[in-house]
Amino acid sequence: MLQVENLHVYYGGIHALKGISLKVEKGQIVTLIGANGAGKTTTLRTIVGLVTPKEGSVIFNGEEIHKLKTHEIIRKGIGISPEGRRVFPNLTVMENLELGAYNRPPSEFQKDLDWVFSLFPRLAERKNQFAGTLSGGEQQMLALGRALMSRPNLVLLDEPSLGLAPLVVEEVFKTIQAINSQGSTILLVEQNAMAALNIAHYGYVLETGRVVLEGAGKELLEDERVRKAYLGE
Amino acid sequence: MTTKIFLQQLTNGISLGSLYGLVAIGYTMVYGILRLINFAHGDLLMVASYTAIYGIAMFTLPWYISFPLAIIVTGFVGIMLDKAAYKPLRDAPRISLLISAIGASFLLENLALVVIGGVPKAFPRPEIFAKVVSIHGVRIQVLTIYTPIITILLLFGLLFIVYRTKAGKAMRAASMDFETTRLMGIDLDRIIAFTFLLGSTMAGAGGIMWALKYPQVNPFMGVIPGLKAFIAAVLGGIGNIVGAVIGGFLLGLAEILLVAFMPEAAQYRDAFAFVILILVLLFRPTGIMGEPIVDKT
Ligand SMILES: Nc1ncnc2c1ncn2[C@@H]1O[C@H](COP(=O)(O)OP(=O)(O)OP(=O)(O)O)[C@@H](O)[C@H]1O
Ligand SMILES: [Mg+2]
Numbered sequence: 001m002l003q004v005e006n007l008h009v010y011y012g013g014i015h016a017l018k019g020i021s022l023k024v025e026k027g028q029i030v031t032l033i034g035a036n037g038a039g040k041t042t043t044l045r046t047i048v049g050l051v052t053p054k055e056g057s058v059i060f061n062g063e064e065i066h067k068l069k070t071h072e073i074i075r076k077g078i079g080i081s082p083e084g085r086r087v088f089p090n091l092t093v094m095e096n097l098e099l100g101a102y103n104r105p106p107s108e109f110q111k112d113l114d115w116v117f118s119l120f121p122r123l124a125e126r127k128n129q130f131a132g133t134l135s136g137g138e139q140q141m142l143a144l145g146r147a148l149m150s151r152p153n154l155v156l157l158d159e160p161s162l163g164l165a166p167l168v169v170e171e172v173f174k175t176i177q178a179i180n181s182q183g184s185t186i187l188l189v190e191q192n193a194m195a196a197l198n199i200a201h202y203g204y205v206l207e208t209g210r211v212v213l214e215g216a217g218k219e220l221l222e223d224e225r226v227r228k229a230y231l232g233e
Numbered sequence: 234m235t236t237k238i239f240l241q242q243l244t245n246g247i248s249l250g251s252l253y254g255l256v257a258i259g260y261t262m263v264y265g266i267l268r269l270i271n272f273a274h275g276d277l278l279m280v281a282s283y284t285a286i287y288g289i290a291m292f293t294l295p296w297y298i299s300f301p302l303a304i305i306v307t308g309f310v311g312i313m314l315d316k317a318a319y320k321p322l323r324d325a326p327r328i329s330l331l332i333s334a335i336g337a338s339f340l341l342e343n344l345a346l347v348v349i350g351g352v353p354k355a356f357p358r359p360e361i362f363a364k365v366v367s368i369h370g371v372r373i374q375v376l377t378i379y380t381p382i383i384t385i386l387l388l389f390g391l392l393f394i395v396y397r398t399k400a401g402k403a404m405r406a407a408s409m410d411f412e413t414t415r416l417m418g419i420d421l422d423r424i425i426a427f428t429f430l431l432g433s434t435m436a437g438a439g440g441i442m443w444a445l446k447y448p449q450v451n452p453f454m455g456v457i458p459g460l461k462a463f464i465a466a467v468l469g470g471i472g473n474i475v476g477a478v479i480g481g482f483l484l485g486l487a488e489i490l491l492v493a494f495m496p497e498a499a500q501y502r503d504a505f506a507f508v509i510l511i512l513v514l515l516f517r518p519t520g521i522m523g524e525p526i527v528d529k530t
Contacts, residue, residue, distance in 0.1 A: 050412060074418035086413040088406050099406055102399070103418045150418060 001026045001185055002047070002154055007056035009039075009046055016042045018209040019056070024154065024187050029180050031188045031196040031217065033230060034206030040189040041083045043206070044156050047187075048080055049073045060154070075103050079152030081143040083159055083189075089132025093123055096131050096142055100149030108151070116145040119175055137168045144172075148179065155179065158189045173199055193230035197221045205230070240371045242493040243486070248377040250485020251384035252446070254478035255439035256462030257469065258391065259311075259432030261477040264466070265408040266428050269330045273314055273337040275459015277433050279345060281307040281440030282356060282450045289357050296359045304437035311433020312426045320422065345452035356448035380442050387435060388478050394431065395474065404428055408472070457503065464510040470523025479521060484509065 002024040009017035017039050024030045032040050045051045047058055049070040058066040065073050074080075079100070088096050097116065101109055117124040120141040126134060131142055140160055147155055157176065161169040173195050180186050180199075190196035197203050200217035205226060213225065220226050256278065263271040284306045288299030318337040322330050362376040395401040403424045407414045415421050443458055444450055461484060469480025484506060492499045513520060 048416060050415070069420075070415040071418050071420045074416060080416050082413060082416060086410060086416075088409050088413070090409060091402070091405060095402055095405075098399075099402060099414075099417045099419070102403065146417075 001061060002187065003059040004043070004047065005057050005059070007043065007046055007058070008054045009042055009051055010054055016209055017046065017053070020206070020209070020211055021056075022204050022211065022214075024185060025202075026153075026185055027180075027183070028201040029176065029186045029188060029199055029217075031190055031200035031203045032206060033190055033193045033196055033203060035229075036191075037208070038206040039209045040206055041158055044080065044082075044158055044187070044189060047073075047156065048078060074150070077150075077153035078156065079147035079150045079154070080156040081140075081147040081158060081160060084162075085136075085139045085143040087131040087134070087139050087142050087146070089130065091131055092128050093131055093134070093142055094127045096146050097123070097127075097149050100146035102150070104150055112149055112151055116148055119148070119178065120145050137164050140164060140168075140172065144175070148184070152184065154185045154187065156187050156189075159191055160188070161190065161192050161195065169195065193226065194221070197226075237371050239493070241373065242489050244371075244373050244377050246486035246489030247482060248380045248446075248485070249489060250465075250482035251381035251478070252439050252443055252458065252481070253462045253465040253485050254469075254481025255384045255387065255435050255442075256458060257466040257477035257481045258388070258435045258474055260463050260466040261469070261471055261474055262428050262432040265472040266404065266425060267319065267330065268327060269319065269334060270463065271314075271319075271432075272331075272334040272459075273318070273341055274432070274436060275455035275457075275462065276338055276341040277307050277311060277436035278440030278443055278455035278458055279450070279452060280310050280341065280455075281437040282444040282454065283345065283349060283354075285441055285444070286354055286356060286450060296357065300441050303441060304434055307437030307440065308430045308434035311429040311436070314433075315426060315429040320425075342452050342456070349452065351451060353449040353451040356444040356450050358445055358448050362445050376442070376445055380446075383438065383442065384478065387438060388474070391431060391435070391474060400424065400427055461503075461506055464506050464513075466520075467510060468513050468520055470520030472524070473520070473522040476520055476522030483521075 004020060004022045007017050007020040020039065020043055032043060034040055042051060046053050049068055053066055057064055060076055060078070065076060088099065097113060101112060104112065122138055123141055123145055126138065131139065134142060144160060160172050160176070164172065169192065176186060176188065177199050188196055188200065197217045197220050203215065203217050203220045204211050205213035205220065213220065213223065256275065259274045260271060263269060263274070281303045285299050285303035288294045288302055289296060314337055318333045319330060322333055362379065364375045365372055366375055395404060403414065403419045404427065406417065407421060407424050411421060462481065465480035465484045466477045468484060469476030469478070487509065488502050488506060491505055492502055
């Protein structure tokens with residue numbers, strides 16, 4: 001479904017991605033883990049066209065997308081919950097969700113909304129509240145729900161568990177699995193390597209702009225290097 | 234001063250203020266989305282006025298076609314202004330945008346000067362606007378009454394677009410966060426163009442009414458009302474549409490009342506407006522309706 005090949009990205013003089021390649025097959029959860037500054041967010045930003053790669057390509061459903069504009073890429077069927085949630089604080093929960101559905105036919109809206117509300121009942125209770133007044137966890141749910149409102153073929157999630165209480169984290173990961181089992185393909189960026197690898201079909205470990213390790217989620221969980229570096233053993 | 238004259242001045246103040254408000258809307262909308270004071274905005278009054286004159290004089294259009302046409306043309310000139318002066322600088326520091334805005338303003342003014350010439354042109358005034366009615370002995374030109382009514386109608390239309398339509402929602406999203414707006418699959422450049430279209434259309438309507446009120450049109454006619462409208466926008470709380478109109482009304486009233494009560498100060502009325510600007514910036518920079526200004530990346 002998604003194929004990233006030999007991506008090189010520079011921020012001015014900083015060589016942030018040094019030839020990243022990865023693949024996401026339809027129906028999978030693929031996770032991208034790595035330390036701070038490894039290039040996880042940059043990889044996602046490049047996929048959605050917020051950053052232009054100097055070299056390499058991004059192929060989505062057989063089509064090169066790295067030369068397209070962000071909104072064109074999104075319209076191909078990609079939904080994203082960006083790093084730091086980025087809900088629109090002065091808009092209501094409902095308006096945030098409506099923006100997620102910007103390019104959906106209006107006739108589908110109610111159905112999609114019911115689905116998102118069934119995943120996040122809390123959002124239904126708060127639909128008329130300004131997003132800026134939601135708690136951190138609720139904002140995270142909104143960012144996720146908003147990404148799902150476009151009924152994307154591929155969902156990109158950038159650290160959905162960041163800053164959440166352990167119980168809520170568990171809930172978020174369960175929800176990700178639920179979304180996946182309902183047919184969405186997911187590319188998940190996480191600091192929480194253990195939880196991410198637990199639910200992932202496949203994983204990539206990034207280090208300073210390079211993929212240093214890859215394999216099935218369970219395999220990586222067992223891998224000694226991963227355990228040392230990311231699971232604190 | 235008699236009650237009669239006072240009422241007359243009051244109507245004048247409201248009418249003038251509504252024009253400031255109408256033009257202030259454009260400043261505030263563009264500021265809301267780009268955090269830019271579009272200094273060329275006032276010059277759109279001039280664009281609208283000349284377009285209307287040429288529609289009538291050269292193409293012998295009746296006023297009720299020429300005026301709306303001029304307003305629409307002005308809206309599209311606003312879009313072109315964005316495309317030429319601001320769009321190439323989307324990722325540039327804000328100061329570059331500001332310089333570009335000032336340059337665009339000079340360009341429009343001097344282009345008009347070269348192409349049309351500096352001699353003021355008389356603006357055709359259809360009889361239906363020039364009529365004078367007498368209400369309880371207070372004599373008022375009907376234009377003075379129409380102006381605030383048209384302003385309020387346009388304001389409600391605009392509020393409907395901003396708060397009740399999909400494009401309006403996208404505009405409000407874009408005024409908070411460009412990147413995330415794009416991540417919703419929204420074509421940001423189109424939303425910005427739409428913002429310019431709306432603001433410039435308001436300026437076009439304001440320009441026509443300004444020219445009907447002061448029917449001498451010259452290339453620099455937009456400068457002073459443009460600055461006044463900018464002050465109105467700041468007074469009302471820059472970024473806030475309703476605030477812009479309220480700021481306009483207040484500034485217009487304040488100016489006219491100054492002239493009415495202190496006729497000897499009449500020649501200082503423009504300076505008076507700037508004093509208001511300075512006071513607002515000193516004591517309440519967010520204006521009347523303004524929210525704290527968030528810096529946007
Ligand atoms: N806008 C930018 N300008 C300059 N350098 C940047 C920019 N964004 C990221 N970088 C650099 O690129 C590298 C990769 O950053 P990135 O945000 O992709 O890391 P990450 O893996 O998402 O880290 P984290 O887990 O902390 O979110 C870092 O060294 C970072 O400093
Ligand atoms: Mg990151």
